[in-house]
Amino acid sequence: MYLLIVNIVGLILCFTAIGEIQGNIVYIVVLWVIIATPFEIRPIQISEDLQSTLSFAIHLALSVIYGQWVAIVVAAAVTAVTDLYGKKGLIKLCFNVSQFSITLYLTGTVFSHLKQSSSFINLPEDLIAFICASATYILINNMLVEMIIALTQRKSILSLIKRDIRMTVLYYTALAPMSMLMVLLYKEQPLTMILIIPPLALADTSFRHYISLKNETRKTLEILADIVDRKDQYTAEHSKRVARYSNAIAVEMGLADEEKELIELAGMVHDLGKISISDDILRKKGPLSDDQMEVMKTHPDAAYKILNTLKMYKTGALIVRAHHERYDGQGYPQGLKNSEIHIGARIMAVADAYDAMTSDRPYRKAMSSNEAIGEIKRNSGSQFDPKVVDAFIKVLKKE
Structure with a gap:
């Protein structure tokens, strides 16, 4: 039932978003699909059953600059490409598209209702709106995903959230300022926001190194424990x-x-x-x-x-x-x-x-x-x- 409700709501929002896209900004959607897809193809394993990508920074920036409808269409297109490439199946594809659609719709709604300036963003008066939108994205995205994991594996959602909260917040907190920088660069000169891609890639590499080091530490401890066992x-x-x-x-x-x-x-x-x-x-x-x-x-x-x-x-x-x-x-x-x-x-x-x-x-x-x-x-x-x-x-x- 949960999966059905998420899919119905999410797909309605997705098709609504597609209908809202004007012909003169189709090239923008295509451009960001091309930019975002390589990052989405290589997710980072936050825990044994939770993955994350750099999509948060891109989604949040697009929601602020172009509104939630463009962000939803870009997210849906990137998800479709990566899930088909990864052969994840139709059920996972529909859920992933749906949860991103719901997340971005609520993120964009929060930002538009809280922003104070007349332009798409102006600091410092819109900083609170940006922070609240970021928090909304993190909360809704993780709740939707953790809930499906909890139902599938018959685990407590609270235990899953407690297990993953530190790594998730650490990852998203590192990406949020980069998303803001993308927005500010766009405000000065739209093409310059592309300059944020190398720092994003560096952040991705650094976090992968952190996760790898953590996993290698555990493996080392297991090997040391085995040495004790043999003694x-x-x-x-x-x-x-x-x-x-x-x-x-x-x-x-x-x-x-x-x-x-x-x-x-x-x-x-x-x-x-x-x-x-x-x-x-x-x-x-x-x-x-x-x-x-x-x-x-x-x-x-x-x-x-x-x-x-x-x-x-x-x-x-x-x-x-x-x-x-x-x-x-x-x-x-x-x-x-x-x-x-x-x-x-x-x-x-x-x-x-x-x-x-x-x-x-x-x-x-x-x-x-x-x-x-x-x-x-x-x-x-x-x-x-x-x-x-x-x-x-x-x-x-x-x-």
Whole structure:
């Protein structure tokens, strides 16, 4: 039903827009279709199922300069070309044309109702109108797309929006000033707005590099986690469980999706530093001596030195380094306390301790879950953050 409604409304707007195009501006439509198509063919993967392109900057500028009808026709034509080229099918083609038509109609309507000047734009009096039009485009476009993803995959639309909001806002915020620059260049000399194409291409390349770096960082962490797995089979399963518990606690505490992902990844590699510890110590069948314990205590710093080399994982490196800190400041390696310890490390400390206590070790048998929970409760406020302990107990009750 949702798809049907969007398609009906969108296609009505699209055909209305086509009827509004005067013969003397057809060349303008054709020109912008030619300019915009190469950018639309190569979308940027914002998340696993959400893509974006430079079309926002072009659509917004066209809405301001020529009005929403021209913008709708250009968007529809570019979408038709790129979707047919990509063999996305008729259903996706109709939806994409429709959602762009609805988005641009509302964007143009907001701008025309809020603008103060008599010309197509004049600063500073029309700045608020431009900002509101930009916000309208971002909101409507993403709501329409996220809704279809939510319905198709049976996910919560709020969870999808929370997951994608940071990257989406970052991308569009970078493009909005360029769209404004296109408008201002057109106002001075229409042909000069073509000069904005190289900076747009540069922005596109830069954002692709950012996304690529983020993905490569995750892949690197997965490889490092695999190295830990191969070092010690116990550590492998332990790290996976700590990552799972840590994520569950973060969810229970209502942390942002980005923080949850960061903490879960940290859980996967929190024992990475143990690759610097000899097998004689790691696999000793009995309690460690004082000297051996001092060696073991070096593993958080060892992990930090490795992870801190990843530009996009500086915070994750700090979390891993601090996962043996105590809430009362008696932990290691830095003796941090309370809020000085990153929330991710405070969460991981509880998850790590629980799994260690409920797992067999070479020198002792595992505790029961109730015994481990009792131990964690006794150390709440000293070794562990009380809020994290409460959240973890709620997590265990749900399992």
